[in-house]
Amino acid sequence: MKPAIVLLSGGLDSATVLAIARDEGYAPHALSFSYGQRHSSELEAARRVASALGAVEHRVAEIDLRLFGGSALTAEVEVPKDRDLAAEDEIPVTYVPARNTIFLSFALAYAEVVGAQDVFIGVNALDYSGYPDCRPEYVAAFEEMANLATRAGVEGARLRIRTPLIDWTKAQIIQRGLELGVDYGITISCYDPEGELACGRCDACQLRLKGFAEAGASDPAPYVAR
Amino acid sequence: MKPAIVLLSGGLDSATVLAIARDEGYAPHALSFSYGQRHSSELEAARRVASALGAVEHRVAEIDLRLFGGSALTAEVEVPKDRDLAAEDEIPVTYVPARNTIFLSFALAYAEVVGAQDVFIGVNALDYSGYPDCRPEYVAAFEEMANLATRAGVEGARLRIRTPLIDWTKAQIIQRGLELGVDYGITISCYDPEGELACGRCDACQLRLKGFAEAGASDPAPYVAR
Secondary structure, three states, rough: OEEEEEEEEOOHHHHHHHHHHHHHHOOOEEEEOOOHHHOHHHHHHHHHHHOOOOOEEEEEEEEEEHHHOOOOOOOOOOOOOOOOHOOOOOOOOOOOOHHHHHHHHHHHHHHHHHHOEEOOOOOOOOOOOOOOHHHHHHHHHHHHHHHHHHHHHHOOOOEEEEOOOOOOOHHHHHHHHHOOOOOOOHHHOOOOOOOOOOOOOOHHHHHHHHHHHHHOOOOOOOOOOO | OEEEEEEEEEEHHHHHHHHHHHHOOOEEEEEEEEOOOOOOOHHHHHHHHHHHHOOOOOEEEEEEEHHHHOOOOOOOOOOOOOOOHOOOOOOOOOOOOOHHHHHHHHHHHHHHHHHHEEEEOOOOOOOOOOOOOHHHHHHHHHHHHHHHHHHHOOOOOOOOOOOOOOOEEEEEHHHHHHHHOOOHHHHOOOOOOOOOOEEEOOOHHHHHHHHHHHOOOOOOEOOOOO
């Protein structure tokens, strides 16, 4: 089995991506980040998912994005609740500056060390249209740069940034994951959980619940009662 | 004065770049990394240089590249000494996988937070031709990607990766730095120093000493006696 790097957050999307990489016959090396998140439940979920979905290895890189402030996920900004997502077209405050670029850069180093030519990331251009670093043109530009940045690229191996979810709806992601046997009960998507319980009201929870509804499935993850 | 990010290692090249950014009228925000280097003298030098050359701010980001092993600068590999550099055309073992990509990604986040449109980095394609991520085509590809990755790029501001040293010889870098008043006695370039003393024999020391000789200047930095 060829090695691949899979960026794993502990959320629904990256869990599905890990299952897809396995299904395609890769030996997935999962990579998560401890980056000053306000809650640790995300990393605990990542560990559960890596183990349940057969990652051959799971590494957690410590980086400190709090150094740069600037986002509700890392600084003391209020996470917005009950927003009307259909009416929003601005970059949300939960955007972390250059986050995917930093994550993919570490994945590049990891790929070089284990000899992987494929890096999987669960970016999605539909549900996260407000994030500049979730767009296909960004991913293509990163891949181009990556092939000039590394020893492998120089020596002729083509490195690929794989984004299987990029044009899928949340419902399609969930349907594919369920086909592949992903237990979404062990994932967490919430930006502002209470312990292990998702809030049900932040942007991420709203998108997730809408996705399950459209997929005709029920979300097995635990939510705050309301 | 417009803000700019300057990647600062504590070595000769990045000190010169900081002086150039100041000379061009920027307010330099210096960024260094603590990335599991085998020695801390590099970071101490970066602090001295930031202060001496008038950085308006100096931040040190902690990242752990040891997670990925793979280089003499971060793992327990012997630093090569007394190599015949003119005869070498391979990527050196001191190459750190994806290092410049990771450094520039953090610089991108920092730029976004302080509103800078210019990121200065002291890469050099002549003296470090063995490193894939020191080539002009790599830098151009990173800039392209950066403009798709960030809020500023999306909103129409053009972010630039500035590499003033890219086609200069080491002698030219030193000459320019001396004109700008850089005190090279407070910088350190050595891959394998003994305390504050440079070894004089690793690739970096050889390039530096040759550069001073060609510039007709003497290196004020302290070396191991031999």
